[in-house]
Amino acid sequence: MFTSAPADIDVDYSLLARQITSILEGERNQTANAAQFSAFIYQSLADLNWAGFYWTVPAKKGDAEELLVGPFQGKVACARISFGKGVCGTAAAERRTIVVPDVHAFAGHIACDSASNAEIVIPVIKDGRVLGVFDIDSPSLNRFRPEDQLGLESLVAIFVAATDFT
Ligand code: SME
Numbered sequence: 001m002f003t004s005a006p007a008d009i010d011v012d013y014s015l016l017a018r019q020i021t022s023i024l025e026g027e028r029n030q031t032a033n034a035a036q037f038s039a040f041i042y043q044s045l046a047d048l049n050w051a052g053f054y055w056t057v058p059a060k061k062g063d064a065e066e067l068l069v070g071p072f073q074g075k076v077a078c079a080r081i082s083f084g085k086g087v088c089g090t091a092a093a094e095r096r097t098i099v100v101p102d103v104h105a106f107a108g109h110i111a112c113d114s115a116s117n118a119e120i121v122i123p124v125i126k127d128g129r130v131l132g133v134f135d136i137d138s139p140s141l142n143r144f145r146p147e148d149q150l151g152l153e154s155l156v157a158i159f160v161a162a163t164d165f166t
Pocket of ligand 1: 087
């Protein structure tokens with residue numbers, strides 16, 4: 001198991017921003033753009049084992065909302081996550097990016113892939129509504145640095161602006 005991020009995790013986020021803008025240009029479908037975005041992130045960043053979306057949907061029970069898995073790259077994941085639960089549900093409930101250097105030290109972390117050691121979850125917010133989250137897992141502890149948070153938030157913002165949500 002890797003315990004720290006390898007040296008080659010540096011990436012040019014302004015180049016990735018131009019590339020994803022071009023990839024999404026001319027298409028506004030939510031499923032298509034989310035699938036393209038997940039694949040692009042998974043291919044473009046080193047040392048990941050999962051990258052994808054969870055969407056805000058009505059809960060199966062009661063009238064609360066919960067998260068339902070959407071387009072992703074990686075191993076089979078948990079289908080539904082309650083708001084406030086796990087890293088994804090916390091990011092959705094608190095409407096902010098959550099960076100977890102060590103998932104084993106995060107109370108309530110939901111283990112989908114045992115290879116995951118670090119995680120970042122960015123809320124997908126449009127017109128003040130949390131439409132879902134974008135979740136990325138890494139096998140390396142401390143994988144996501146402040147520059148990754150800023151860069152990934154800017155890429156998610158490009159995805160949100162390029163997409164019509166249904
Ligand atoms: N670890 C997440 C669950 C989703 S999987 O990592 C894909 C969490 O704690 O919310």
